[in-house]
Amino acid sequence: MSKLPSKLPPMSAVRVFEAAARHQSFTRAAEELGMTQAAVSYQIKLLEDRVGAPLFIRLPRQVTLTAKGRQLAPAVTEAFEALRNAFAGVEEMVQTVLSITTLSTFASNWLVPRLGRFRQLHPNIAVQVSVSTEIIEFAHSEFDIGIRSGTGDWPGLEAHVLFPNQFMPVCSPALVRDVELRDPVDLLSLPLISPSDPWWRDWFSAAGVPNVDLSRHPDNSLGVQQFEGMAAIAGQGVALINPFFFPEDLASGRLVKPFDLMATTDRSYWLVYPKARRRSAKIEAFRDWVLSEVAGDSERTSPAA
Amino acid sequence: MSKLPSKLPPMSAVRVFEAAARHQSFTRAAEELGMTQAAVSYQIKLLEDRVGAPLFIRLPRQVTLTAKGRQLAPAVTEAFEALRNAFAGVEEMVQTVLSITTLSTFASNWLVPRLGRFRQLHPNIAVQVSVSTEIIEFAHSEFDIGIRSGTGDWPGLEAHVLFPNQFMPVCSPALVRDVELRDPVDLLSLPLISPSDPWWRDWFSAAGVPNVDLSRHPDNSLGVQQFEGMAAIAGQGVALINPFFFPEDLASGRLVKPFDLMATTDRSYWLVYPKARRRSAKIEAFRDWVLSEVAGDSERTSPAA
DNA sequence: GGCTGGCATAAGTCAGCCTTATGGATCGAC
DNA sequence: GTCGATCCATAAGGCTGACTTATGCCAGCC
Numbered sequence: 001m002s003k004l005p006s007k008l009p010p011m012s013a014v015r016v017f018e019a020a021a022r023h024q025s026f027t028r029a030a031e032e033l034g035m036t037q038a039a040v041s042y043q044i045k046l047l048e049d050r051v052g053a054p055l056f057i058r059l060p061r062q063v064t065l066t067a068k069g070r071q072l073a074p075a076v077t078e079a080f081e082a083l084r085n086a087f088a089g090v091e092e093m094v095q096t097v098l099s100i101t102t103l104s105t106f107a108s109n110w111l112v113p114r115l116g117r118f119r120q121l122h123p124n125i126a127v128q129v130s131v132s133t134e135i136i137e138f139a140h141s142e143f144d145i146g147i148r149s150g151t152g153d154w155p156g157l158e159a160h161v162l163f164p165n166q167f168m169p170v171c172s173p174a175l176v177r178d179v180e181l182r183d184p185v186d187l188l189s190l191p192l193i194s195p196s197d198p199w200w201r202d203w204f205s206a207a208g209v210p211n212v213d214l215s216r217h218p219d220n221s222l223g224v225q226q227f228e229g230m231a232a233i234a235g236q237g238v239a240l241i242n243p244f245f246f247p248e249d250l251a252s253g254r255l256v257k258p259f260d261l262m263a264t265t266d267r268s269y270w271l272v273y274p275k276a277r278r279r280s281a282k283i284e285a286f287r288d289w290v291l292s293e294v295a296g297d298s299e300r301t302s303p304a305a
Numbered sequence: 306m307s308k309l310p311s312k313l314p315p316m317s318a319v320r321v322f323e324a325a326a327r328h329q330s331f332t333r334a335a336e337e338l339g340m341t342q343a344a345v346s347y348q349i350k351l352l353e354d355r356v357g358a359p360l361f362i363r364l365p366r367q368v369t370l371t372a373k374g375r376q377l378a379p380a381v382t383e384a385f386e387a388l389r390n391a392f393a394g395v396e397e398m399v400q401t402v403l404s405i406t407t408l409s410t411f412a413s414n415w416l417v418p419r420l421g422r423f424r425q426l427h428p429n430i431a432v433q434v435s436v437s438t439e440i441i442e443f444a445h446s447e448f449d450i451g452i453r454s455g456t457g458d459w460p461g462l463e464a465h466v467l468f469p470n471q472f473m474p475v476c477s478p479a480l481v482r483d484v485e486l487r488d489p490v491d492l493l494s495l496p497l498i499s500p501s502d503p504w505w506r507d508w509f510s511a512a513g514v515p516n517v518d519l520s521r522h523p524d525n526s527l528g529v530q531q532f533e534g535m536a537a538i539a540g541q542g543v544a545l546i547n548p549f550f551f552p553e554d555l556a557s558g559r560l561v562k563p564f565d566l567m568a569t570t571d572r573s574y575w576l577v578y579p580k581a582r583r584r585s586a587k588i589e590a591f592r593d594w595v596l597s598e599v600a601g602d603s604e605r606t607s608p609a610a
Numbered sequence: 611g612g613c614t615g616g617c618a619t620a621a622g623t624c625a626g627c628c629t630t631a632t633g634g635a636t637c638g639a640c
Numbered sequence: 641g642t643c644g645a646t647c648c649a650t651a652a653g654g655c656t657g658a659c660t661t662a663t664g665c666c667a668g669c670c
């Protein structure tokens with residue numbers, strides 16, 4: 001592939017040489033590198049042995065580059081400058097770009113509408129949102145933060161609970177205007193959205209209607225809560241949704257709750273990130289912001305209920 | 306001078322990253338670098354911690370660069386390539402350029418006339434000859450080899466004796482054609498070249514003429530044996546020279562020895578170089594060549610004498 | 611002549627790099 | 641489906657070798 005790679009000398013020595021050549025002084029190079037003059041002398045000698053020729057001429061109270069040293073110095077300085085730039089660029093990217101993998105409905109019905117506020121708080125952080133229905137392993141990806149549903153036991157991940165994964169039937173007020181709903185079982189007379197969703201059974205169960213038969217209902221499954229909510233608003237039927245995702249629609253009355261009964265699960269929505277990166281400023285900023293937003297949600301909904 | 310130098314990550318880790326990025330494989334990078342796969346994994350993780358973001362995505366049986374890794378890799382590879390080139394250039398210079406500091410007469414009357422043969426033997430070594438009357442410290446210079454006169458006790462230097470520092474009066478045959486020289490003291494009737502040279506007293510001493518008074522002779526000192534020999538050939542007087550430097554002139558009769566008496570000294574001509582560099586191929590080559598040439602000289606002169 | 615500034619050298623210590631060993635995960639073959 | 645091969649991660653431990661401290665040397669400079 002390439003002409004014999006001609007092994008590079010130890011990089012630590014090269015780095016010391018670069019500083020010493022720039023300063024034409026071992027002592028000042030040592031200061032810059034935060035080590036002693038003796039260490040610089042040691043490394044230079046090492047490199048000279050490696051190269052097979054002196055790189056500095058030792059004059060009484062100063063050092064000068066030899067011809068070989070002069071040939072080497074500019075190229076080395078240039079290479080290190082290039083490295084510094086490259087790492088500075090990545091460093092900036094690391095600090096300013098925050099990438100999130102999130103569940104679809106959380107993104108559309110919770111995160112995206114509020115992102116404007118985060119951008120105002122942290123104008124120098126660019127948020128990249130990636131939507132996925134699967135849980136993405138951090139080891140197999142390059143996301144900074146994830147929003148996922150589960151029980152919070154992910155090894156190696158720091159997890160902050162956001163809100164419970166719970167469900168309640170909702171529908172458009174028009175759909176139930178002329179219907180008398182005294183008992184949960186009455187809901188079965190209305191069209192259900194995504195009736196194949198297993199949570200329906202759980203909700204009826206919690207409502208005292210076990211072993212409900214939903215096979216009769218046409219399976220117009222939408223799969224994504226956001227769409228189910230939209231369908232409900234459009235009056236197409238009763239959807240089982242997490243009220244956290246539709247605060248506006250519930251507050252404005254676009255969606256109504258025929259029964260104020262929540263089916264709870266053992267799962268919640270979580271904000272997670274690798275434990276090792278918990279000190280990252282952008283991660284801290286985003287986490288704190290999300291948690292404060294969630295706290296605001298609770299304040300707004302809980303006392304009102 | 307430059308914008309905050311933003312400390313570079315440990316170079317050893319960067320080097321490992323470079324190889325791993327090129328191969329898209331930790332195992333193959335380890336092979337290239339001559340270390341174990343575990344060491345590569347360790348260094349990569351180190352760099353990722355330092356940078357604050359993953360650089361590789363760990364897929365089942367391979368690794369891929371993340372966006373940050375992709376941003377970093379080309380720049381790093383380029384920088385290392387530049388370093389490799391720079392060091393290769395110096396390496397070549399080290400191997401192919403041999404610089405010598407030598408005494409003037411040795412250069413003109415011994416070395417230069419024979420250098421053609423050395424070049425034939427080693428066409429890939431370029432010899433740079435620098436003439437100096439002072440002995441140059443290797444620590445304060447960048448010479449590979451030195452030719453100097455002395456007793457051979459230079460600490461840190463490998464020293465090979467070439468021939469003794471000895472003297473004999475010579476002159477043009479014309480100068481003595483009509484002169485009867487029975488006794489060394491008769492030389493005093495002829496013009497002496499560089500009579501202020503202290504070796505004259507030593508030679509007369511060795512010839513059984515102690516405390517000779519040379520103050521009468523005009524002090525037309527030339528200082529350099531080469532010039533003294535040339536003056537003698539031109540018939541300007543009797544010169545005290547080292548016959549090693551004038552083999553041709555003595556053989557051809559352009560110079561004659563009025564008395565076959567050599568004044569010896571405790572000094573010799575030496576070929577020296579730093580002990581630490583005795584393994585250098587070009588130094589070995591030159592040293593061996595010089596010594597073989599000197600051996601040839603002795604063969605040619607000694608049996609004849 | 612002391613004093614200062616700069617580099618070299620010796621000795622000793624300790625961090626951290628690398629190795630060995632092992633485990634987990636996936637892919638392919640049979 | 642099981643077994644083996646491949647590749648990376650991780651833990652534990654050893655050992656190198658990069659630093660530090662201390663000292664010496666040399667040359668200018670007051």
